[in-house]
Structure formats: structure tokens, C-alpha cells
Amino acid sequence: MQTDTTELRLRGLMLASLDGDAAAYRTLLAELGRHLRPYFTRRLTPAFASHAEDLVQDTLLAIHTRRMTYDRARPFTAWLHAVAHHKFVDHVRRQSIRLTVPLEDDAPIFAPDDQADAIARRDLGVVLDTIPERTSDLIRRTRIDGASVAEAAAAHGMTETAAKVSIHRGLKALAARFAGGPK
């Protein structure tokens, strides 16, 4: 589980920081900044997206000044989430911003990570380039962009059945090549 390793790593950094390890602290804050930026951006309407950076800084500052309220026996991500959530709600109240998501939405901060997303997308591109162009485009449309098989088939002037067969073969070929076995 990604979240568990994230929790473990961040908690380790936080405990070191509380003991006065400045290098660990710098690493921790930089990483939290990377996680918090998309977390706030997602919660603001596009018109207020520029506030995300302020919120990141507010939150980092709150983490710093109120770090004594972190209970070392408890999960770090839960504490961080509570701080970020509080900062977000407070900011929204102050600015009377209309929300893009309800406040009860406690989506975890750690689900999307800018960097991980980008890496995954690049890897996917590399992998898809190894199969015929038409097949890879069909897979991209139906499995990634969320189009229906009918739509994707129409874009290539194929029948739905032919498109399905093509997608199936393409995925099978990819699975054969990348699913653990030797190339």
C-alpha cells in the first residue's frame, strides 16, 4: 500500500524533526509542500486556484508553530490532514469562497501525488508506444480517457467488435510483455 509506506516514511521524518534534525525537517516540509499543492488546488474553483500557494505556506507555517500538538503515538498523516483541512476551511470562510467539493469530503492528501502521476503517465506512454499505433490509441481512448468502445471505434472508422478485439489483443500483448515475465 502506497499510503502505508508514505505514512511510515513521513512519520519517521517527523519524529526526527521533533528531535531537532533540520535536514529531515527540510525534506519533510518539501515533500509535504508537493502533496499539499494539488490537495488545495483540487478543492478550490479555478478562479481561486492561485490561493493554493498561500494555503500551502499557511499550512507549512502551522505545522511548524503547532508541531507540539502532534502525538508521536498516532498516525502522522491523520494529524497533517486535520491541520490542512482546518487551514482550508478557515481560508474558505475568510474569503467566502464557493467550494468545489463539500467540506465533509475527507479525501486523503496522499492519494494523488503530482510527481507519481507524472511518472505513471510517462511510463504508460512508453509502454503504449510498443504496440501498433491504432491499437494503442484505442486503449488510450477507452481505458484512460474514458471514452466508450463505440466512440473509439467510430474515431477510427471500425466496427465496435473489431475495436473490442483490437483492444483485447493489445492489452494481452502488453500483459505478456510487462507482467513480470522476461521480455
Added chain:
Amino acid sequence: MTDDLIARLSADLKPVRPTAMQRLLLAATVVSTIVAIAAMLMWLGMRPDMPDAVWTMSFWTKFGYTLIISALGGVATVILARPEGRTAWPWRAAVGLLAILLVVAVVQLARAEPDEMMPLVVGKTSLVCPWRIVVLGLPILLGTILALRRMAPSSPTLAGFAAGIMAGGAGAWVYSFACDENGMMFLALFYTFGIVMVGAIGAVLGRFLLRW
């Protein structure tokens, strides 16, 4: 910008003890309670019959009730001072304690002579008692609110209320050394009223002073 901030914050890093938060709250409470004790001694003075009172059940009931209520408020404050803190049991325990006290009070009244009943309920000081508790609780409330300003309650109002119950309980405990009432019903009604008022003041102060 953010990188500058991170650099500044990590340059400013000082080690934090695992129990730093509890220590700060405890220190604030102890110091401000000493202030309240000094205020009580100068303003009201110890009850004149103190040497005899320490042998009475009613003195120790007042002593214990106020101290436990204060401790429950303190426990709630420590939990609510953290951003992810939520709690209900200290409130339930406090209400349960009040219920037990009411039962004891009714038993005491039932066993009393008819002409003793009113003194056990309203005593001689019921009009001033809650206010004296508020006055003695206020310095303690201010001390704990100041400490809480460095913490991160997700609900400033509720955290302020918890601090108020702790301060009100401690103020009532201090007052119990000056008060020579013996009625359990008096304790259940007027002490509780004073403590809850300090709690309400704490909720209002918290709402404005504990925002972060």
C-alpha cells in the same frame, strides 16, 4: 517563495519534547491556580472552622467533586487541543458525577430534619457563591487559554469550553477552602452553576482567541 519559507522554518527548528504540550498546559494551570489561591486568601480568607472541617464528609465531597470535574475538563482540553482530537467521554463522566452527587444530596436531605433542609439547599451564600467561583476561575481560564493559543484545536469554541470547565473546577476547588457551606445540594446546584459559567466564558473566549 515556499522554498524560502521551508529554508527559514528548518533553520528555526528546535527540538520538541514528546510531552511538551501537556507540560505547557499543566504549567499554565498550576501557575494560574496559585494566583487564584493567593486571590482567595487575600479576598475571602480560609473558612474559620477549617480545623474541624477537614474531619467532615462535606468538605471532602466539595474537594473531590471540584477536583475531578477540573481534571475531566483538563483531559478534554488536552484531547481537543490537537487538530484531530475529538472526545465525548469526559463530558459523559462529568454528567455522571453530577448525577451521583445529586443522589447523595437527596439522601442527605431525606435524612435531615425539616428545618435543616433549606440551609442545606441554599445555604447562606448561594447568591455570591457562583460569582466567587467565576472570579477565582477567571485567572485560571486566562492562563490556560494563553497556553492553548500555541496549540491547534479544530474547534476553538469547544476547546475554550473544555478549558473553562477545567478552570471553573479548579476555581471552585480553591473556593471550597473558603466556603463553609455543608449542603450537598448546595454543591450540586451553585458550585456546578459557577463552573458551567466559567465554561461558557471559556467557549466565548475560545471562539475569538483560539482561532489559528
